[in-house]
Every structure is written in C-alpha cells, then in structure tokens.
Amino acid sequence: MKKRLLSLVLLNSVYSSVLSADEVYVAVASNFFAPLAVLAQAFKAETGHELKVSTGSTGKLYAQIEHGAPFQVFLSADSKTPQQLVAAKLAVAESQFTYALGKLVLWSSEPNKLAEPVEVLKKNEFQHLALANPTTAPYGKAALEVLDSLGLSQSLASKQVQGENISQTYDFVATGNAELGFVALSQVQKEGELTQGSVWLIPEDLYTPIQQDAVLLVRGQAQPAALSFLKFLASKPAQTMISAYGYGLPKAD
Structure with missing residues (x-):
C-alpha cells in the first residue's frame, strides 16, 4: 500500500482530460472475474470507458503478457507476479498497488x-x-x-x-x-x-496472505482510460464493492 496511489495522484491531470469513451484491455485472475464484472459496469457508468476482460490463472496470464498479449492492466492474484513484470520492464513499477486481500x-x-x-x-x-x-x-x-x-x-x-x-x-x-x-x-x-x-x-494463519495487486502494463502507459480504471479501482466506492464479495481490504496509509 505504500505506493498505492503515488503515480495515480501524479497522473490526475491526465484523468481529468479524458473526454471520450475508450476501451481498456484487462487481464484478471480467475478468482476476481465476478467482482470485476460488477466493477466494469460501475466504471462504464461513471466514465463511459468499457473493459475488455480476459481471465485465467495468474501464471498463465503472465506468460501471455510476456509473449505480447495486448493487455493494458493486470489484476493479479498475488503481488509477486506484478513485481516480475516490473522487473521484466513489462509493467510500470510506480503503478502497482494492492486492490484486494483474497480469502x-x-x-x-x-x-x-x-x-x-x-x-x-x-x-x-x-x-x-x-x-x-x-x-x-x-x-x-x-x-x-x-x-x-x-x-x-x-x-x-x-x-x-x-x-x-x-x-x-x-x-x-x-x-x-x-x-x-x-x-x-x-x-x-x-x-x-x-x-x-x-x-x-479457513483461518488465515494456515496459509500465506493472498495479497492481490494491480499494475499498469507498459502497453497501457499511453492509454488514459487504463489510468482512469486504476484510479477507479483504488477508490472507496470500488473498494466497497470488492469487500461485498468477501475480500479483505488493504490498510490505508
């Protein structure tokens, strides 16, 4: 959470300049597909932008991104995989933040x-x-x-x-x-x-915490709608929707 909104705040002027509807290509871990469908509707109602969603296991989505899949945002089921994408220069380090805690x-x-x-x-x-x-x-x-x-x-x-x-x-x-x-x-x-x-x-002391992180992919850097979606995902209304599906929420800094 230390970097949760760092780059998003810096890019706020970009968000405010979005005047037309666009599409955002999102890769999402399978566990979060249902909540994302609800979030997509709310995001479209608020901004006009539409999410184009592909889902699968975190590892397989990583492989697709590595091999050139045209995703702009990645919603992982862990924090390690987005870090690997950053290390491979396929994602923007400052954009990574925790959007949910899996149970x-x-x-x-x-x-x-x-x-x-x-x-x-x-x-x-x-x-x-x-x-x-x-x-x-x-x-x-x-x-x-x-x-x-x-x-x-x-x-x-x-x-x-x-x-x-x-x-x-x-x-x-x-x-x-x-x-x-x-x-x-x-x-x-x-x-x-x-x-x-x-x-x-299951008691959470029986397994390593499932920290689910979002990250902006390099292909989405020049896409204002992708940046807008990350800002929306971190917002209080979106976090309330996420909580309703049984996810824990990261502590605010």
Whole structure:
C-alpha cells in the first residue's frame, strides 16, 4: 500500500482530460472475474470507458503478457507476479498497488457437509478434493499450505484433482465431480451471504496472505482510460464493492 496511489495522484491531470469513451484491455485472475464484472459496469457508468476482460490463472496470464498479449492492466492474484513484470520492464513499477486481500475457503455443494471441516478432511471419506494448479494459481498454492499446516498433505495426495485455475476448481465441486474443493470466498459469497452448499472459512494463519495487486502494463502507459480504471479501482466506492464479495481490504496509509 505504500505506493498505492503515488503515480495515480501524479497522473490526475491526465484523468481529468479524458473526454471520450475508450476501451481498456484487462487481464484478471480467475478468482476476481465476478467482482470485476460488477466493477466494469460501475466504471462504464461513471466514465463511459468499457473493459475488455480476459481471465485465467495468474501464471498463465503472465506468460501471455510476456509473449505480447495486448493487455493494458493486470489484476493479479498475488503481488509477486506484478513485481516480475516490473522487473521484466513489462509493467510500470510506480503503478502497482494492492486492490484486494483474497480469502481461501473449503467448499462443498452439499449443505451441512462442513460442520466439522478439519474432521471431514482427516476422516478422508471422500473421493476427490479439488484445488487450483499451485504452479500457476496462488489460491492453489495456498491450498497446499493449508494441507501442510494441518499435516494432511501425504494422506490426501491421492485424492487431489487440480483445476487449471480457480474457476475450473469451482466447477469441479459445483458439478459433483469433486465432493470438496479449495476455492475463493468470492466465488461462493455475494453480499455477505453464502450462495449454496456449505463452507469453511479457513483461518488465515494456515496459509500465506493472498495479497492481490494491480499494475499498469507498459502497453497501457499511453492509454488514459487504463489510468482512469486504476484510479477507479483504488477508490472507496470500488473498494466497497470488492469487500461485498468477501475480500479483505488493504490498510490505508
């Protein structure tokens, strides 16, 4: 958060000069796709600008950016990947800031399945446990940390099925192909209410905090609408919308 609005404030004169609607090409980690759809509507209503969104795992989006994908803004599921883009001179260092703090849950599409979640995992009386690919998805990496913290990594290794990203992981559970899955709270909660099934909000001391950072990509430097979107994302109204989806918010400096 130390750099949260540094460059955005300096570029405020650019924002105020935007007179016509434009398009912003945004790459977003899968866990944040639903909140971004709501934010996109609010952003368009406020500015006239429209978001063109591509979603996937953080690692795969990084690879696409590295290979020349025309994205202008990147909303990552971690802070490390935007830093790597900055180091590779593909993103603007001063633009990086934390837009949300992700929360990991264990989810079942069955009601009352997770009244005693740790015991459910320890009993091992299920066929499949879904998680996102830990190599490319920060939420998948966090899921493995939870299993390590509980001492269940080895006993549940044969039950694990990996989704390409957190959206596919959710689908595994929603369709019944996995009885349980580690997903983002934002996928199963809307406006503070569980949408279906049963859920365990995993204590945050069981995994490394999921700090989700946004960054302006080099391709977006000359695009006032891209700068305008980053300013909007950091605004109080946008942060309120993000919180409604179950994300934590970074502390203001």
